[in-house]
Structures are given as C-alpha cells and as structure tokens.
Amino acid sequence: MTGVPRTNSGSVPNDSLPDGGEPAGGGGVCPAGGALDLEEALRRERSLLRAIIDAIPALIYAKDTQSRFIACNVLAARGMGTTPAEAIGKTDFQFFPQEMAAGFFLDEQTVIRTGQPLIEREESVLDRATGTTRFYATSKVPYRDQAGNIIGIVGIGHDITDRKSADERIRHLATHDSLTDLPNRSSFSEALNAAIAAAEATGDRFAILFVDLDHFKFINDSFGHEAGDTLLKQVGANLRSVMRPSDVVARLGGDEFVLLCSDPRDMANLEGLAERILHAAIRPVSLLGQDRRVSASIGIAVYPDDGETERGLMKSADTAMYTAKLDGKNNYRVFSKRLKEESLERALLENELRRAVERQELLVRYLPKFDLKSRTITGAEALLRWSHPELGVLPPAKFLNLAEQTGLIVPIGMWVLKTVCTQHMVWRGEGLPAIQVSVNLTPQQLEDEHLVPAVLSALAESGMAAQMLELEFSEIMLLQNATRTSRTLNELKRAGVKLAIHNFGASYLSLTNIRHFPIDTLKVDRSVLRDIDQAETRAFAEAIVAMGKSLNLSVIAEGVESLEQALFARERACDAIQGFFVSQPASAEDFARIVREQWP
Numbered sequence: 330m331t332g333v334p335r336t337n338s339g340s341v342p343n344d345s346l347p348d349g350g351e352p353a354g355g356g357g358v359c360p361a362g363g364a365l366d367l368e369e370a371l372r373r374e375r376s377l378l379r380a381i382i383d384a385i386p387a388l389i390y391a392k393d394t395q396s397r398f399i400a401c402n403v404l405a406a407r408g409m410g411t412t413p414a415e416a417i418g419k420t421d422f423q424f425f426p427q428e429m430a431a432g433f434f435l436d437e438q439t440v441i442r443t444g445q446p447l448i449e450r451e452e453s454v455l456d457r458a459t460g461t462t463r464f465y466a467t468s469k470v471p472y473r474d475q476a477g478n479i480i481g482i483v484g485i486g487h488d489i490t491d492r493k494s495a496d497e498r499i500r501h502l503a504t505h506d507s508l509t510d511l512p513n514r515s516s517f518s519e520a521l522n523a524a525i526a527a528a529e530a531t532g533d534r535f536a537i538l539f540v541d542l543d544h545f546k547f548i549n550d551s552f553g554h555e556a557g558d559t560l561l562k563q564v565g566a567n568l569r570s571v572m573r574p575s576d577v578v579a580r581l582g583g584d585e586f587v588l589l590c591s592d593p594r595d596m597a598n599l600e601g602l603a604e605r606i607l608h609a610a611i612r613p614v615s616l617l618g619q620d621r622r623v624s625a626s627i628g629i630a631v632y633p634d635d636g637e638t639e640r641g642l643m644k645s646a647d648t649a650m651y652t653a654k655l656d657g658k659n660n661y662r663v664f665s666k667r668l669k670e671e672s673l674e675r676a677l678l679e680n681e682l683r684r685a686v687e688r689q690e691l692l693v694r695y696l697p698k699f700d701l702k703s704r705t706i707t708g709a710e711a712l713l714r715w716s717h718p719e720l721g722v723l724p725p726a727k728f729l730n731l732a733e734q735t736g737l738i739v740p741i742g743m744w745v746l747k748t749v750c751t752q753h754m755v756w757r758g759e760g761l762p763a764i765q766v767s768v769n770l771t772p773q774q775l776e777d778e779h780l781v782p783a784v785l786s787a788l789a790e791s792g793m794a795a796q797m798l799e800l801e802f803s804e805i806m807l808l809q810n811a812t813r814t815s816r817t818l819n820e821l822k823r824a825g826v827k828l829a830i831h832n833f834g835a836s837y838l839s840l841t842n843i844r845h846f847p848i849d850t851l852k853v854d855r856s857v858l859r860d861i862d863q864a865e866t867r868a869f870a871e872a873i874v875a876m877g878k879s880l881n882l883s884v885i886a887e888g889v890e891s892l893e894q895a896l897f898a899r900e901r902a903c904d905a906i907q908g909f910f911v912s913q914p915a916s917a918e919d920f921a922r923i924v925r926e927q928w929p
Contacts, residue, residue, distance in 0.1 A: 509565035624659035795825030855888020
C-alpha cells in the first residue's frame with residue numbers, strides 16, 4: 330500500500346498510503362520483461378501491505394497539510410460510514426459532528442505546525458456504523474517527504490472503550506458501595522472534606538445526618554442475609570428519593586447510612602428533614618413475600634457549630650444518633666452541648682460499671698405480681714438497679730445498653746440470677762409462701778452457651794426449686810438464631826424452669842410462632858393496654874389475650890396503672906397483673922412486708 334500523496338491536480342490509487350517517495354518504476358529504462366516483473370512484485374507488495382494494514386485492529390490513516398484524508402484502512406473508513414476510496418480527499422468535518430471534527434483538526438494542525446507528535450491522546454470518536462461513541466488512544470506523528478518537509482500527518486488509534494469502561498467500573502467500585510451503589514465511606518469522606526473547605530471559604534453552614542437502622546440484626550438473623558441485603562438496598566433507594574440532587578447519601582457499612590445536606594431550605598428546617606428521612610426509612614419492604622418495616626435512629630450535626638473537622642462532625646452526629654437509640658429508637662436527635670455532656674457521662678459510667686459488682690453497688694428490686702383469682706401476690710419480677718455513689722439510684726435504661734455493648738451483661742446477669750435464688754430461700758426461711766420470681770434475660774445472655782449450666786448451678790447452690798424460677802425474654806429474641814434458642818429453652822424447660830415472653834404485642838412475633846417454643850407465660854406489653862378506652866386498641870388487646878388463652882398459656886397484663894386497665898384484665902380472664910396499680914418495685918425487705926400484710 331505504497332504511493333504518493335493526492336494533490337489538487339492529480340490522484341493516487343485507492344489503495345495507496347504515503348511513503349514519501351516517487352512512484353515505483355517511474356522514469357527508469359528497463360528491459361520489457363524486467364519492468365513487468367518489478368511491477369508485479371510491487372503490486373503484490375501493495376496488496377500484502379493493504380491486507381496487513383486492514384487486518385490490524387486499529388484506526389490507521391494519513392492526511393495532508395489541510396487535514397484531508399490521503400489514505401485510511403477499512404476499519405477507519407467503516408467507522409466513518411464510508412470506504413477507503415470514498416474517504417480520500419475529504420475531511421473529518423464531512424463525517425463527524427462539528428465540535429468533534431474541530432478537535433481532531435486542531436490537534437493535527439498543531440502537529441503539522443510544531444513538528445511534535447501527539448502520543449496516546451485519548452479521543453472520543455463517533456462510530457457512525459453503530460451510532461455510539463467509542464474511545465481511542467490515538468497517536469499522530471508528522472508525515473515528511475524525503476527532504477524532511479512536513480506534508481501531513483499519519484495517525485493510528487487503538488480502541489480503549491472496554492478498557493476505559495473497566496477502569497471506570499473499578500474506580501466506581503472503589504468509591505461506591507457494591508450493594509446499594511451509594512457512595513461509600515471513603516467517597517463520603519472526600520465529599521465531607523470538600524464541603525468543609527467550601528463552607529470555610531464562604532461562611533455557609535451544612536448538616537450531616539447519621540442514620541442507623543433499628544433491629545436490623547433481627548431481620549438478618551430471622552430471614553437471612555439475602556433478605557437483609559434487599560432491605561438495605563431498598564432503604565438506600567428510599568433515602569436517596571427524599572433527598573435533593575445536591576445532597577450526598579452514602580452507606581458507611583452494615584446498617585449505617587450518612588447524609589450530607591447543604592440546601593438552605595432544609596438547613597432552615599432540620600427537624601422537617603429528619604422527619605422526612607424517618608418516614609422514608611419505615612416504608613414497607615417485601616421480604617419473603619411479606620411486607621416488613623424497619624425504623625431508624627438519626628443523629629444530626631451542623632458545621633461549624635458541632636465540629637469543624639470531619640472527625641469532629643462525625644463524632645457529634647454519632648453521639649446524637651446513639652442518644653436517639655437510647656431514647657427509644659425510631660426518632661432523631663440534634664447534637665447539643667447537653668448531649669455531649671451525656672456522652673461523657675456514659676463514658677464515665679462504662680468505666681464505673683465495670684467496678685459496680687465488686688463494690689456491691691448493684692441492687693435488685695421486686696415488682697409484685699398480683700394473681701386475679703386468689704387476689705394475692707404470688708410472684709415477683711426482679712428488676713436491676715444501680716446505686717451509683719454520686720448519681721443516685723439509676724434505672725436500667727441508664728446503663729443496660731452499656732452493659733450489653735461491653736459484654737458486662739453476662740456476669741451482671743448471673744449476679745442477678747444468684748441474688749434472686751438466694752433471696753427466694755431467705756424468704757422461705759422467714760416463713761413466706763413459695764414465691765415465683767422471674768428474671769429478665771437479654772439477647773446476649775440467651776445466646777451465651779454457658780446459660781443453662783449457670784442457671785442449674787444457681788438453683789443447686791441456693792436450693793431453690795426450679796419451678797419457682799421464671800426466665801423472661803422479649804418476643805424478638807425467639808427468632809434470633811431460632812434453632813439454638815429453641816434448644817436452649819427446651820433444656821431449661823426439661824430442668825423445670827418456667828419460661829415467659831414479656832412485652833408481647835409491641836413488635837414482631839405472631840402467636841403461631843410461639844407454638845414452636847416451650848413457653849409457659851405470655852406477658853402483654855403495657856403499650857397494648859395504654860389506650861384501652863379506644864375501640865381499636867381494646868379489640869387488639871382482647872385478641873391477644875384470647876389467643877394466648879387458646880394456647881393454654883398463662884396471660885399476665887404488664888404495666889397496669891389504672892383501675893380501668895385492671896378491670897379489663899380481670900374481665901378478659903387474665904391470670905395476673907403487675908404494675909404501679911399493684912405496687913411500685915420494692916426492696917427485698919419491703920416486698921416481704923407487702924406479702925405478709927395480705928395474710929390475716
């Protein structure tokens with residue numbers, strides 16, 4: 330594929346490519362046979378060279394000083410929607426969009442003017458055959474004649490579309506969460522630091538919102554990780570749908586999301602924004618054919634009030650979120666000086682809680698259980714308290730989460746169990762009737778492989794009859810590792826220990842699930858009885874009690890605080906009630922006195 334450049338006064342063969350020389354065989358005198366042999370050899374050479382160049386998977390072309398094609402291979406011509414012969418003498422402006430062609434022309438004229446090649450320059454090129462834009466790494470070098478004068482350019486372009494797509498995918502994966510396709514932690518960090526730099530220069534304010542899903546572990550453990558992933562993807566989409574295009578919504582990992590908002594409208598009404606996010610989080614999601622909801626706890630921090638660095642802002646937002654969880658979940662808290670003080674207080678409490686047992690600062694209070702048939706107190710629920718030397722008597726809400734998070738709940742729980750068993754035998758020695766005492770278990774305790782041996786050991790050491798001990802746990806705990814939970818409960822049941830579900834009706838479990846576990850008692854949550862005067866609430870409470878009785882379970886109404894609630898429990902054949910209507914939690918001595926006073 331050799332030949333000479335096309336000029337305005339002549340033409341070149343359609344298969345020619347520049348080589349800077351004269352046409353082969355021109356002007357020489359050879360014997361007739363020799364000339365024919367040489368011409369045939371050159372023809373074969375041109376044909377072979379054309380075949381080779383057309384076989385190379387790259388765009389190959391040559392242009393004159395006016396950027397007109399003087400040659401190109403089949404691949405280059407095909408991309409322009411033409412043939413090599415038809416391309417000769419034409420420019421890119423006749424094949425490509427104006428802006429694209431102008432870019433090619435400018436590059437080529439720079440090479441011609443300076444004599445400096447362009448090597449591996451990335452170009453986007455319209456493929457007219459498919460109508461798509463592809464990317465090429467293109468090199469353009471000066472094309473010189475034998476005297477060294479630049480008479481055009483030669484170009485070669487390698488298709489890098491697939492490589493570029495792969496690189497972009499890798500970059501995307503490096504900056505985005507693979508499950509939700511939201512920006513990941515590192516990407517959010519960059520966005521947050523950029524927002525800090527911009528706000529520092531302009532004096533603007535912005536907010537970050539730390540969003541943590543409530544009870545996500547329950548979904549994962551109960552329905553499997555696939556269901557958990559489905560939930561996370563949907564929550565991510567829901568959060569993105571309620572935020573403005575300029576906002577950043579990222580997933581930090583697990584069930585944690587974080588949002589960056591700088592829109593003046595939302596900054597003027599952060600509580601409205603938080604409410605919008607809460608509603609987005611609780612939209613029902615279809616998991617295993619059933620609609621499920623999950624709530625969220627949100628912590629809000631504002632730049633620069635709550636921190637002037639990434640670390641400071643994230644810590645403030647996390648503190649606010651943690652407070653929202655402690656305050657009952659499914660709500661939000663805006664960071665404040667008060668929250669910071671409470672956070673420091675929690676850190677101090679954690680250190681002090683580790684020494685509370687050895688210092689004998691933990692107390693057990695007993696909430697009487699009133700039997701509706703005998704009209705007497707026949708049992709009690711053990712409630713943990715912490716007699717802090719400076720802060721006074723603290724309820725479980727102030728320290729139980731800390732105990733759970735630090736793992737202290739297991740040794741503290743065993744201390745409670747041994748204390749209750751010992752106290753029961755003290756009461757028996759004082760002449761009190763047999764009082765069944767219930768002890769609450771946390772999720773971490775129920776999952777502890779040493780639970781059953783520890784319970785049996787406490788009973789044996791104290792001499793307390795197994796049927797006088799009742800262990801309580803929440804309904805949600807039954808579905809967390811249901812197989813192991815069922816095995817543990819059956820072992821306790823065989824030992825004679827009574828088992829109860831407390832706070833029933835507050836959340837997830839259906840009564841049909843209870844039949845798979847060896848439960849003795851159903852304790853109806855206080856929230857079910859709170860608005861008993863309302864028809865809908867009353868009907869719901871009646872249904873729970875009736876279904877519990879149909880399963881031959883003992884039904885106890887928790888949190889009874891009024892005569893109306895007590896009458897409802899008696900009318901609906903509840904077995905017992907407990908709550909402030911009966912008595913406040915009492916010390917062991919006061920509880921004994923209350924029990925004695927009911928006997929003549």
